[in-house]
Amino acid sequence: MTGAPVPDDVGGLRVPALLLAADHRARGVLTVERYDEYLAALTAAVAHCDGVLASAQPLADLRRSGALGPAHRTYLSLNRTGLAGTVFELDDRLVASVERAAADGCSGVKHMTRIDDADPLTAGALELLGRVLEAAQAAGLEALVEVFGWRDRRMARDTDSIVRAAVIAHDLGAPLLKVPVPDEPSGERRVEAVARVVASVGVPVLFLGGPHSGGADRPVLGEVTDVMAGGGAGMAIGRTVFMDPDPGAMAAAVAGLVHAR
């Protein structure tokens, strides 16, 4: 490997890291409908995670219930107006503020930016990202930026799109990235694609888990293995963990892969 060394931690987050993602419901992706079941699954899973990124309510309830320990990093999800499947999906505005995250004692904020070459709303999305990054820096909070290309109303999972999105967010100042796992055959090709994404930026890159497969097989575990072999800084996983019949065991297995090195 050449180039500038990638910092091995961001603020208080030590990488490699596994973060639990719990902000899907606020985007209208209902996943687990019953809130008590949802919280129970999150509670079982977060015990094996290094932190959680969540919208305001689940984050508050996880904190209140004692599910979060002092070592857990917490990221308040800031923008959620881009509801899944709507005509205004790209119009993804703030529903929470950096100031609120700081006042609540969060260690950071999480912000999602989609880049759609065919949608003029992308310009505003990038402007918003810049403002969030400035505010987080001013407040001394970690900023976790989920960024990806958006094409034909879907996440672009080809490696070129992932690299381009990561580079844009990184060069705007994002200190910690969350990107999709490249859509390549598992094994060597996917490992190489991950390594290419990681090498395109100078900050730790977490990879996202995507939707739950619904079957008994665990394809996400192969993705995690390849991500870590390719130099990924860890995973930010939600649905594939908390929709598993045994969310605690699934989170622990992913943690085992993330922390193997």
Next chain:
Amino acid sequence: MILTIDFGTSVTKVAVWGDHGLLALARAEVATSHPQLGWAEQDPFSWWTSVVVACAEARAEAPAAFGKVEVIGCSGARQTFVPLTDSAEPIGKGIIWSDRRAVVEAAALTAALGGQDAVVRQTGVPLDGGSVAAKLAWLRSNEPGRLASSRWLLSPRDLVVWRMTGEVVTDSTLASRSGLYDLRGRLVDLLAPGLSHLLPPVVAPTTVAGALRAVPAAELGLSRGIPVVVGAGDRQCEVLGSGAAISHPMVSWGTTANVSVPVHRRPDPPPRGSVLTRGAPTGWVLEGGLSAAGSFLAWLGRLVGRDPDELMELAAGSPPGARGITAVPWLDGARAPWWQSDARAGFVGVGTAHDAGDVARAVVESVAWDVSRCLQLVAGGRRGGVVGLALGGAGAGIGLWVDVLTAVTGLPAVRRRSGEAASAGAALLAAAATGHPLDLERLDPVVAEIAPDPSAVEAYRRQQGSAELIARALVALPAGSPA
């Protein structure tokens, strides 16, 4: 419930066993890289992550049984190792058994020990480019820093056991197959000069290495504190789990083929051309490791654009004797019983009327002929004492292979239910180690005894003379130079 971890070369298998057999089986691939010609390396982290992935799959397959696992047992790939720091950090990649980088060092060591016969008399294991001793010599010459900064030299199984329990050990069968120890279990100084402190303590296969620690327990979805039994080498486990005996040698068809028998008393000297290692739980194993088997068929498949399964089907359409084609399977050198590393594979008797099925059948038959020769070897000339074969490896489930094998040898073959002999052997060792010995006939009963087809036996009996003549002529041919 017993959970077994079987470290193969390209796949890690996790199985859950109840008193009456296999309840779940999950596999996770382990990638091998070939950074230079003849090299074969693996990422040591993948040894652990493959266990995590396979455990998650097994848990999903049989959650109730998985939740009741009381003991872990292991079966380990042999000769593969990696240098590690005292905090279990790998120093470079793992060097796997099939890596042939150390041919020059092997020749020098063999000469220093007085030739191959002397080596085998001393250690039971021939020295070649794949030997641990030769690779240690290679590291010393080419990457001395890796040895200098290491605290341990461990196999995949030993590294995973360390991770699970915090204890560093290996077992007597893996140690004996390393070729570093003499037949009384003492390290041969010349084979690991100044490195004895890097080798793990050697314990019996039925030793509880330690209790599963909290973090790995969570990662594997198992209960913390359950005993982890060190187990044995994959071949020794396979011999145990296949129910092999002197009267029923194990014949395994995989990438290569193998004929092995457990013996109670150590033959002295070991039969020429065999490998002698310690057995599990006790005793010895006499092994004839053959040349290419599945890899020979795969090679042919690449040439003719078919996968090995298709070729097996085509081969079944060709009669015994492959319509006159006789082959020898020494794709990368003739191993047991010939040990002629510069010999190569070949086909004799090919005509324009032959098709891919005939050639494929000749490939399968060529392996069976070498198996038949090895039976003579490992049975110590008492071929008459052999009354049947215990099937091992993927070949246990391949109809044509079993048909050809039984007809060429004239012996019936026994197939067990799971088809996972190495895992079954690891389960038996784990059960014995924790004071609840299991009976193989209950754990993994025989489901079929395949008798040889009399007309095929007769056809091969007529062919035997010419097959022998051809093999002896070809093994003596000087090798062509590879491009």
